[in-house]
Amino acid sequence: MNSWERLFDNLSEGIFLADDRLRFVYMNGAARRLLRRSPMEPLHRSVATGLREAGFVLNEEELFRLVEKPSRKALNFQRETQQGSTVGQALLSVLPGSSPPVVLGVIREAGRNGARKGAQETHGLCEALTEAAPDGIFVVEPQTRIIIYANEAFHRNRRLRPPLGIGQACYRLLAGRDRPCGDKDRPCPIPDLMAGQREGYCALKTNGAPGDRPVRLSRLVMEGGRLLVAGMEPHLASSEICQGGVAETGTARSPSYQDFHRMVANARKTRSLQDLVVRISQDLERLCGGSHLKLLLLDPSGRLVTPFRRSGGEDAAQLDRVVKALISWKDLPRLGRELERTRKAGKTLALSDRVAEDVQCLVAPFQVAAMGCVGSAGNPGCYYILLKEEKAALFEDFAYMADAFFQQLSDHLRALVLEETVPGSKSIQDMDVSHPDGIIGRSKCMAKIYELIDLVAASDATVLITGENGTGKELVAQAIHNRSHRKKGPFVVAHCNAYSPTLLESELFGHEKGAFTGAIRRKMGRIERAQGGTLFLDEIGDIAPATQVLLLRFLQDHRFERVGGETTLQADVRVLAATNRNLLEDVEAGRFRDDLYYRLNVISIHLPPLRERKEDIPLLSHYFLKRYNAKEGKKMSGFSSAALQALMDYDWPGNVRQLENAVSHAVILAQDAVVRRQHLPRFLQDINDATPAISLAENEKRLLLKVLRQTRWNKHQAARQLQVSRSTLYSKIQRYGLRPDPAV
CATH class of the missing domain: 1.10.10.60 (Homeodomain-like)
Structure with missing residues (x-):
């Protein structure tokens, strides 16, 4: 039993904690008694069900709103007898600074004061717990960067007398700077948090401790919509603060901010998952003073993403046995459920208190499913598991740093997982176009399109290319031409919806001098200009019925006459057509000739919209970033995790063309080396804010x-x-x- 449990169990009032899904995660003895729960009964039940079964009168709508829109308001539910007299109260409030929300419940029997006093006492208990917490907790006003709250542990870690830390600028007190953070040497996560990112990390200077410490920051939405930033730094042992040096067990030491960023820089240089795992393990072992570690990457079913290699030396034998037992675990669905709960918690959790004697195990989620690498849509595609000898010092510090480390490295990990789980793919850093003709995409549906392009290119058959606007139909037509035996001939494009019916006929077939008013000379049509090559008819579904008849005749024997002419001409031309309409529906409605439709639809290629191949968005985004870097004369290296997630979350009704415009917008506005969420167009910045509606x-x-x-x-x-x-x-x-x- 830890110190928190001992504290709660000594209280006469019932205390319980619930997660953001309003399910019990902890009850003290008094709460179990008042809620009529056996000590052996499992916890994971609905708070609403537990309180209702105990006789409390609930307003479930208020209960759900408590976690959906956390505020400082406490809820008060009464337990009444059949005669209507109150015999108990349940007071619920969200713990300040918790993200995701953690609900604290206090249950009192009859004889207490009214609901208003109870609510105040509940908040008093929340504040007392915050003050008594061994972790340093502070709150920053994001616009001014002023610390507006800090608990006793935070002051103690800075050797300040409370409340001297409150009212100071965070960059001055925490980083020792005269101006706000945000440059290359000391990035600031607050702008990303205000733009919608749920968590970020910064470095805090701690008096007497060796180096800086990465600290988790969370966005707080207060009553009235006010946004604040809360930070929590891990507990510093007294030996670290007072002695300021090496921990007592061996040569391990607390990782500094410089160590943290050195590890990130080293990891980004790797070009394979195996190299990444080896590099991270070496850096962690060095910081841990020679103790042995294992780093595993697993998919949701429990399968290893990277191969397991046996460690050298007898000291690592126990760790190897644990790893083998873990990855050969027969109850993989249970492991998957554990990992899913970890993901929903949004933070690093222990898979179990111990997986074996003298070994600790840590599990955290790593999101890759949005790229379609492994796992299903909406679920994570990978987890990392960190295993370490329990006897090694400062495991909690390294576990905490590992969580921050993997969050910072998420974009690189995504690229590596994509590279090694999709056959034939390249890393984003070394990315080239996915098809020799400039089509970008590594998804399965695009692989089928590449195969179709290669198959139809050798033929002269007419091809109908369908798909929404912006999906790249002209690129596919160009690719077919470039890979055909006509590649040395011209590739002529006719935009059928850009001309009136009369002008379109002249544009396609040409006209003789004097054929109509303004025809002062003979003009070759696009069919003639495409002689020996390919004619691409874009938006074929928009041509008028009269032009459909003429086009049908041309497709039958490749013969035509110019407008106003009498000579029949022969054309050696291959025809490719494209449309964003459903031509079959137009045929059934009488808007398009059925015989022309069957002439055009000899071979059909359908291009999927971007929302159906979101795994290609990172590739496309980096490709456009490279293009507009050159155009704007910039040297941007990539996207922040929040920016990339915003790109992945959007459905892109304008498809690839809209994505290209969004990246161009971001490159123009961005002033540093990374595209951040605030650089993206407004509709992408607002997407996550609209989702909770x-x-x-x-x-x-x-x-x-x-x-x-x-x-x-x-x-x-x-x-x-x-x-x-x-x-x-x-x-x-x-x-x-x-x-x-x-x-x-």
Whole structure:
């Protein structure tokens, strides 16, 4: 039992903690008694269910809102007898500075003061716990960079008397600078946090401790929408502060800020996952004073992404046995569930207290699924596991640093995982175009398109290329031409939707002198100009019916006549066509000739929209970054993790063309070496802010309305389908103000 549990269990009031999904994660003895829970009963149950079963009258909507929009307001629920007298209170509040939100609950029996006093006492307990915490906790106002709150541990780590740290500029007190951080030597995460990134890291100077320490920062959304930044630095042992030197066990020492960034720089130089694992392990072993470590990368099913290699020496034998036992674990679904819970917690967690004697195990999530490498959409594609001898000193410090390290290295890890899990791919740093003809993409659907291009290029058959605007239909047509036997001939493009019907006929087939007003000389049409090469008809679905007839005749025998001419001409031309319309629907509606459609659709190539191949977004983004670097005369190296995540989260209705414009916008605005989220267009900066609009309550309302409509508002059937009582269903219908549709 740790010190926190001893503190809570000595209280006469019931204390419980709940996660951001409102599930119990801790109860003291009094809480178990008051909630009628056995000490052997598992914790992971809904808070709402536990309180309701104990007789508390709940407002579930307020309960869900507590974690969706954390504020300093506390909730007060009463436990009443059948006669209506109050016999208990449950007071719930979100712990200040917790991200994701952690809910503290206090349960009192009858005889206490009213709800207002109880709420104040709950906040008093939260503040008391914050002050008593061994970790240094501080809050910064992001605009002025002024520290507006700091607990006792924070002052103690700086050798300051409380509250002298409050009111000082964070860059002056924490970094020893005269101006705000944000340059190359000392980056500042606050702008990224204000732009929507959930967490960041900075370095704090700690008096007496060797070097700087990476510290986790989180964004706080206060009541009224005010944004603050909260930081938490790990507990410093008294021997580190007072003696200021080496820990007592061996040669291990607390990692400094310089060590941290040296490790990141070294890791970024690696070009394979195996090299990365070896480099990180060597750096960690050096900092740990020669103790043995193992670093593993796993996918959600528990399979290793990198091969396991046996360590040398007898001292590492126990660690090797643990690794082999872990990766050969038969209950892989259970491991997957553990890893998924770790991911949802949003921070580093222990897989278990111990996986074996004298060995500690640490697990943290690493997001790669958005790139489609491994795992399914919306789930992480990889986790790292850090194993280390328990007897080695300062494991908590290294575990904490490892979490910060992998967050900083996430973009490089994504590139390496992409390179080694998608066959034939290259790393982003050494990226070239994915196809010799300038088409970018490593996804499976693009690989099939490359194969089709190679197959149809050798033929003279007509090809119909379909896809939304901005997907690269002209690039595919150019690729087919470049790989065909006509590559030395011309490639002529005709944009069919750019001309009126009369002008389009002249543009395609040409005209004779005097054929119409303004025809002062003979003009060759695009068909003639494409002689011996390829004619690309873009937006073929927009041509007029009269022009469709003429084009159909040309496709039948490759013969045509100029407008106003009488001579029949022969053309040796291959025709490629493209459209963003559904031509089959146009045929059925009578807007497009069916015989022309079948002439064009000898071979069809459909280009997927960018939202269906999001794994190609990093490749495309870096390709455009390289292009606009050269155009604007800049030397930008890449994207921040928040910027890349914003690019991955957007659905791109304008497809690749819209992505290119977004990257161009960012390159023009960015002033440092990295594209950050605030450099992206406004619609990308706002995407994560718009996502939480669909709250848990809104989702519940939509589900209720959907089921009620399916059952034609039969409450009995709807309640049975939703697996709730009819009284609960009536309560929710009244809460959300649901009404039948007029037609029902």
